[in-house]
Amino acid sequence: MEVSLMARSAQDPWQDGTPPHLPAKVGTLPPVCLLPGDPARVDLASEVLADFEIVGQNREFRIGVGRANGGVPVAVCSTGIGGPSTEIAVVELARLGVTTVLRTGGMGALSERIAPGSVCAVTRAVPGSGAAAHYAAPTGGREADGAVLAGLREGAAALGIELAEITVATTDSYYLGQGRPLPGHEARAAARMAELRQLGVDGVEMETETVLAVAGAMGIRAGAVLVAHANRATDDWLEDYRPAQLAMLRLAVHSAAALSATPEPDATRGPGRGRH
Numbered sequence: 001m002e003v004s005l006m007a008r009s010a011q012d013p014w015q016d017g018t019p020p021h022l023p024a025k026v027g028t029l030p031p032v033c034l035l036p037g038d039p040a041r042v043d044l045a046s047e048v049l050a051d052f053e054i055v056g057q058n059r060e061f062r063i064g065v066g067r068a069n070g071g072v073p074v075a076v077c078s079t080g081i082g083g084p085s086t087e088i089a090v091v092e093l094a095r096l097g098v099t100t101v102l103r104t105g106g107m108g109a110l111s112e113r114i115a116p117g118s119v120c121a122v123t124r125a126v127p128g129s130g131a132a133a134h135y136a137a138p139t140g141g142r143e144a145d146g147a148v149l150a151g152l153r154e155g156a157a158a159l160g161i162e163l164a165e166i167t168v169a170t171t172d173s174y175y176l177g178q179g180r181p182l183p184g185h186e187a188r189a190a191a192r193m194a195e196l197r198q199l200g201v202d203g204v205e206m207e208t209e210t211v212l213a214v215a216g217a218m219g220i221r222a223g224a225v226l227v228a229h230a231n232r233a234t235d236d237w238l239e240d241y242r243p244a245q246l247a248m249l250r251l252a253v254h255s256a257a258a259l260s261a262t263p264e265p266d267a268t269r270g271p272g273r274g275r276h
C-alpha cells in the first residue's frame, strides 16, 4: 500500500477541519472561549462550569467545555505562556468557529491601587510583544472589545465582584522584561522597571496584547479579565492564589454566557473568522 507523506499543505497544515495545534475540530466548540495561560486553570474551570469535560490536550493547549448557569456552553482553552503560543491559539480558535475570546489570566500589578487578588478588566494593552506586531500596527493601544468589556462590568455588578478597570503592558519576558533583577543584571532590570513605570500602565503580563491584536485581525471579539498575582510596587506576592482565580473564572463564565446570546461580532471586522 502506498502511503502519502504529503497529505497536508505546508502552507496551511489543517486536515479534515483539524488544526495543527489545537485538539478540536471545526464546528465542535461553542462560540465563546475563555483563554487562561496556565493549562491547570482549564481544569479549575470545572468548579464554575457544569458538565465539564476535557476535549483534549496538545502541547500547552488544553481544551475543556462545560455549561454556565442556564445551560449555555462555554469553552476554555489554555494559551501557554507568551505571544507565540497565544497567537496560535487565537488564530486556530477563530478558524474553528469561535467568535469571542476572553483571556482569564494572571498579572503583576504595577499600580499600588491594585492589591494582590484584585479582579481586573483590561481596557487597553500597550504594544510590547513580538507576535502581536505581525497583526497590528507597532504603535497605539490594543483596545478590548466594547461588548466584552460591558459583559464584564454587568457580570461583576450581578455577582457582587469588585472590578478594577486597568491598562496593561504585555511583554514576552517574565524576568528581565518585567524588571526582575537577575544576578549580574540588576541595572538592566532597574532600567526596565523604570521603563514600565513610564508607560503609566496598571499591570504587566504576557498575553493580553496578543489576544487583542490577533483577535482583531481575525475578526472576532476579545477582552481580558486578569487577577493580580503580585504587586510590584509593594513587592507583595499572593500565596493562596486559588480563591482569586475562582472569582475571576466565575465572572468570566457569567460574562461568557451573556456574550453567547450575541455571539456574532460585526461581520465587517476581519477576514479570518470560521475559515479553515
Ligand SMILES: O=P(O)(O)O[C@H]1O[C@H](CO)[C@@H](O)[C@H]1O
Pocket: 036, 037, 038, 080, 081, 082, 104, 105, 106, 107, 174, 205, 206, 207
Ligand atoms: O496566569 P497566566 O494566564 O498564565 O498569565 C501569567 O502568568 C504567566 C507567568 O507566570 C504568564 O503567562 C502571565 O501572563
Ligand SMILES: O=c1cc[nH]c(=O)[nH]1
Pocket: 106, 107, 108, 109, 174, 178, 204, 205, 206, 229, 230
Ligand atoms: O508578576 C507577574 C505575575 C503574573 N504574571 C506575570 O506575567 N507577572
